[in-house]
Amino acid sequence: MKKKAITGFSLIEVLIFVTILNLFFIIALTVTVFTLRNLQANEHKIIAVHYQDQLQEWLTYEKEKDWDSFYQRNNTYCFNSETMSWSSVGACGFTCPGINCLAGVFNRQAVLISSNDTVNVEMKIQWKEIDKDLLVTTNSVFSIWEK
Secondary structure (H helix, E strand, O other): OOOOOOOOOOHHHHHHHHHHHHHHHHHHHHHHHHHHHHHHHHHHHHHHHHHHHHHHHHHHHHHHHOHHHHHOOOEEEEOOOOOOOOOOEOOOOOOOOOOOOEOOOEEEEEEEEEEOOEEEEEEEEEEEEOOEEEEEEEEEEEEOOOO
16 A cells, blocks of 8 residues: 655744744834835925915015014014914924814924014924924025115
8 A cells, every 4th residue: 555645834834934924024014114104204394394385475475564563573473373473472382283283283483583674584393203303494584675
């Protein structure tokens, strides 16, 4: 009588295969999580630049509307409302995410310093990204057109 050859995989071969497959999935998951975090950070940066452009346009409008009043505004202002106004004097306390933040994530503030017929404006958009604070800053100089 002939003995049948036993075909199949041994337990060790199966364990090695499962281990290699698990390592592949762990690496794939790590790369996916890292990519998604970067995508979210880039998305937040794009939105922050949009809020900064919005503030820049509003400040330009305010300067054109009444230069004398604009020139007198030496202070720090918090612009965390979709409808901007000069009512929030003082730096934004960083409590985001929360109800007093743009889109529940961002703080937007401007520091105005007047000197020599110009107004220097430092605009800051700040937000938290998982474990770190991120910031987009722009400096602008406003002056009166008529001179």
